[in-house]
Amino acid sequence: MVSLLALLPRGLTTFLYAVAALLRFYADTDTTPIQLIPLTILQWSFLAFALGTAALLANLGLEWHAGNQSRNREIEARERETRRDDLANQERNRAAEERERAARRARIQNRFFLLQTRHQLAPSRETEAALADFLSFLQEYGD
Incomplete structure (x- = not known):
């Protein structure tokens, strides 16, 4: 129904x-087609032109509105x-951070x-010192 209404001003304008x-170019200007309304053919032509212009403006408004809606x-x-791409990037970044944390834990x-x-x-003094250093590292930086 809406698409039919959109075609109406265009067809009506034409x-x-x-x-x-x-009426303007092929009629005699002194005759009147309907005796109830005392208008000459030239006046009827002007009325049809004015109505066509109104229909053209209505069509312009409809087209403008449709263009704005589609934009x-x-x-x-x-x-x-x-937004979807940003969420996917955030999820990928979180996964990469988690993989990095897991890799760091595995290295430790x-x-x-x-x-x-x-x-x-x-069992020597060197390995005991290395283990003590490592334990102090774990206490300081451990999760």
Whole structure:
């Protein structure tokens, strides 16, 4: 129904301009087509032209409104896509940070395992000092 109403001013404008042209250029100016309303053919032509112009302005308003609506929909779609991309980027960044934390924990655990194994295989002052340093590191920076 709305699409039919959008076509109405365009078709009405064309029809009224055609009637105005026919009345203006192909009729005698002294005759009147309807005796109830005392207008000459030239006045009927002017009336048809004025109505055609009004229909043209209505069509212009409808087209302007439709253009603004489609631009607004495009802008909203772009904004939604941008928000979706931003959320996806944030999720990727969070996942990367979590992977980095997990890798750091794994490196710390590996270092501890190596130092502990070295101490168990060769209990010396050097390995005890390394283990003590590592334990102080864990106390200071551990999660």
